Structures are given as C-alpha cells and as structure tokens.
Amino acid sequence: LPSKLPAGKTSIFSVMSSLARKHNAIDLSQGFPNFETDRKLKELVYKAMKEGYNQYPPMNGIPELREQVVAKIEKLYGKKYNEASEIIFTAGATQALYCAITAFVHPGDEVIVFKPAYDSYEPDIKLAGGKTVLIELKGEDFKINWEELEQKISSKTRMVIINTPHNPTGTILNKEDMLRLEKLLNNTNIILLSDEVYEHLIYDDAQHQSASKFPGLAERAIVCASFGKTFHNTGWKMGYCVAPEVLMNEIIKFHQATVFCVNHPMQWAFADYLKNPDHYLERGDFYQQKRDKFLELMHGSKFKGTPSKGTYFQVMDYSAITDEHDVDFAKRLITENGLASIPISVFNKDGKDDKKLRFCFAKTEETLEKAAEILHKL
Numbered sequence: 133l134p135s136k137l138p139a140g141k142t143s144i145f146s147v148m149s150s151l152a153r154k155h156n157a158i159d160l161s162q163g164f165p166n167f168e169t170d171r172k173l174k175e176l177v178y179k180a181m182k183e184g185y186n187q188y189p190p191m192n193g194i195p196e197l198r199e200q201v202v203a204k205i206e207k208l209y210g211k212k213y214n215e216a217s218e219i220i221f222t223a224g225a226t227q228a229l230y231c232a233i234t235a236f237v238h239p240g241d242e243v244i245v246f247k248p249a250y251d252s253y254e255p256d257i258k259l260a261g262g263k264t265v266l267i268e269l270k271g272e273d274f275k276i277n278w279e280e281l282e283q284k285i286s287s288k289t290r291m292v293i294i295n296t297p298h299n300p301t302g303t304i305l306n307k308e309d310m311l312r313l314e315k316l317l318n319n320t321n322i323i324l325l326s327d328e329v330y331e332h333l334i335y336d337d338a339q340h341q342s343a344s345k346f347p348g349l350a351e352r353a354i355v356c357a358s359f360g361k362t363f364h365n366t367g368w369k370m371g372y373c374v375a376p377e378v379l380m381n382e383i384i385k386f387h388q389a390t391v392f393c394v395n396h397p398m399q400w401a402f403a404d405y406l407k408n409p410d411h412y413l414e415r416g417d418f419y420q421q422k423r424d425k426f427l428e429l430m431h432g433s434k435f436k437g438t439p440s441k442g443t444y445f446q447v448m449d450y451s452a453i454t455d456e457h458d459v460d461f462a463k464r465l466i467t468e469n470g471l472a473s474i475p476i477s478v479f480n481k482d483g484k485d486d487k488k489l490r491f492c493f494a495k496t497e498e499t500l501e502k503a504a505e506i507l508h509k510l
C-alpha cells in the first residue's frame with residue numbers, strides 16, 4: 133500500500149538519542165531535562181492514585197485543573213477562557229497540535245509554517261491533505277519576513293502556525309511582531325495555531341507574548357501548551373490547548389476520536405501543584421542560569437552563537453571548525469567525540485545547512501561541564 137507519510141522517516145530526535153546511547157555519549161540532543169521533576173509533584177500523583185483516581189476522567193479534563201489553568205492564563209495574559217468549553221487536556225502538546233491541524237485543514241488548504249520548524253507540524257498537515265507553505269526565518273536572529281508572509285497569504289490559506297519561544301532557534305516573538313500578525317490576519321478567516329510550549333522558559337526579562345494576549349489573535353487562535361517542558365517531566369506527556377468555543381467544538385471531536393481523555397491522577401496532581409505560581413514563574417530564572425552557565429563554559433571555544441532568548445536550546449555555529457554538512461558533523465561528534473546534538477538542517481525541508489547545531493542545556497551542571505570540555509577540544 134502507498135504510505136500516507138512517505139517522508140515520515142524516524143525523527144532526528146530518536147536517531148540522535150539512540151546513537152547517543154549506543155556510543156555512551158553526553159546527550160545534548162533531544163530536548164529533555166536529565167534531572168528529576170519535583171518530588172512534591174510526584175507525591176501528588178501517587179496521592180491521587182491512592183485516593184482512587186484511576187479510571188477515565190471527563191473527556192475535556194477534570195474541572196479542578198481546567199479552573200487552575202484558565203485562571204493562570206487570565207492572570208498572565210489577561211484573557212478569560214471559558215473553563216467548561218474552551219480548554220482540553222491532551223497527550224502532550226503533540227496531540228493538541230494534531231487535533232488542531234486535522235480538525236481544520238481540508239484537502240487543498242494551505243498552512244503557513246516558518247522554517248526551521250518543529251517536526252510534527254508538516255506530517256499533521258499532510259495527513260489532513262493540506263499543503264505546507266514555507267517561509268524561511270533568516271539571519272542570525274531568525275526574524276519573520278512580514279512582506280513574504282503577506283505575499284504568501286492566499287485565498288487558500290487556512291492556518292498560520294507560530295511557535296514562540298521557538299524550537300530550535302531559541303528566538304521569541306515580541307509585542308510588535310504579535311501586533312503586526314494581528315493586523316495581517318485582521319478581516320481574514322485564517323486560524324492561528326500558536327505553539328507556546330516554552331512559554332515559561334524565557335530570558336533576560338523578556339515577557340512571553342501569548343496569542344491569547346491580543347484580542348484580534350485570540351479570537352482565531354488555538355494555543356497549545358505542555359506541562360512537560362515547564363515541570364521537567366516530558367515523559368508524562370501532559371499538555372493542553374485553549375481556543376474560542378467555536379474552534380474548540382471541532383477540536384474536541386478529534387480529541388475524542390484519538391485518545392478521548394488523558395491521565396487522571398496527573399490531572400489531580402497538576403491541579404494542586406499549579407496553585408503555587410512560583411512553580412512555573414521561577415522556571416525562567418532557573419533555565420536562564422543554565423543557559424548562562426553553558427555559554428560561559430563554551431566561551432573561548434570555536435562555537436559561536438547569540439544567547440538563546442527562550443526554550444532550553446542554544447544554537448551554535450561551527451563554521452570555524454569544519455565545512456562538513458551539519459548532519460555529518462553531528463553524527464561524527466557522537467561517534468568520535470562522544471557528544472550528541474541536533475543538526476539544524478533537519479528542521480528545513482530542503483536539508484540546507486548553515487553549519488549550526490542545537491544543544492539542549494536542560495542538563496545538570498556536571499553534564500554541561502563534560503559537554504563543554506569535549507567541545508573545546510574541537
């Protein structure tokens with residue numbers, strides 16, 4: 133049978149992680165922390181299990197967690213979602229993205245994606261029969277070219293996907309960017325899919341500019357979030373999305389058909405844990421220290437990069453070392469030097485490389501030190 137995803141080979145994250153394991157390499161490739169999630173949070177999950185929350189929760193999530201998250205969004209971004217009809221919990225942000233894309237993209241529709249882009253958008257668009265229209269983020273700071281966006285919006289454009297803070301580049305959209313986008317989408321029926329999984333991992337006193345903050349965006353936006361990134365538990369695969377009721381009414385059908393509902397005891401745990409805002413507000417400082425440590429350790433090496441503004445990734449240029457293609461160089465770094473990273477070209481459709489690697493700094497100081505020691509020798 134013909135494959136529905138002919139280009140859907142094993143993701144670079146699995147490839148690099150398994151190569152890293154095979155060669156016992158220091159792993160700064162796939163984005164996950166190598167330290168533990170808060171013990172209090174784990175205990176809350178166990179408490180909920182002991183209390184008997186071990187069967188299906190309501191399809192859209194327990195009311196206690198919906199209330200907490202809706203209140204958090206209102207406090208941070210000033211937008212009040214209806215907790216009964218405008219939020220659902222999903223199997224990581226990945227499932228929220230899948231439901232959002234497949235619910236609205238019809239065969240022949242165009243979806244605008246900025247490249248380099250996280251790797252799950254394109255397969256979802258393809259499965260829905262849509263066409264991905266790419267816009268490259270260029271230059272050292274990977275800014276959106278607004279004229280190009282304006283030109284590429286057509287009568288077929290169904291959706292625009294943004295991601296801030298941005299994986300893999302570590303750039304962020306600022307207030308002016310969001311206002312510009314709001315103006316561009318005004319008077320269209322284009323849906324905005326806003327991937328905000330790194331909302332709390334933002335540095336140097338910058339404010340996260342959520343699509344929900346801007347009324348002209350919020351009215352058309354599906355905002356996707358992930359607890360995994362904020363609370364150091366990517367393996368729990370807990371996420372959510374919020375959207376105006378008319379959009380959520382459709383998304384929820386796809387949620388129902390894919391998983392129906394997600395982990396019940398974890399929902400109770402997060403409902404309790406989110407009552408203390410420090411648990412998410414202090415993540416920016418926590419990861420900024422890690423970023424600064426990594427950059428300080430890399431100082432004096434041949435790798436160069438502008439400091440990441442958000443996410444737990446730092447992109448670095450290695451052109452002073454070799455002109456090898458980034459995938460070859462990244463593989464050789466694992467097999468010969470024992471250090472795993474992610475080559476940036478895999479986020480570009482044509483595989484074009486700019487001699488840049490992505491390093492995940494969500495690691496213990498000891499791991500970062502060992503990594504830097506290896507990288508200094510190159």
Ligand code: PMP
Pocket residue numbers: 163223224225226227250295299327329357358359360361366369370371
């Ligand atoms: N979007 C981006 C930009 C990501 O980096 C990730 C993490 N892999 C996801 C979505 C998916 O998040 P989750 O692990 O919660 O499914």
Ligand code: GLN
Pocket residue numbers: 143145146161162163164299
């Ligand atoms: N978000 C993770 C990263 O960018 C990868 C998650 C995955 O493997 N799908 O490294």
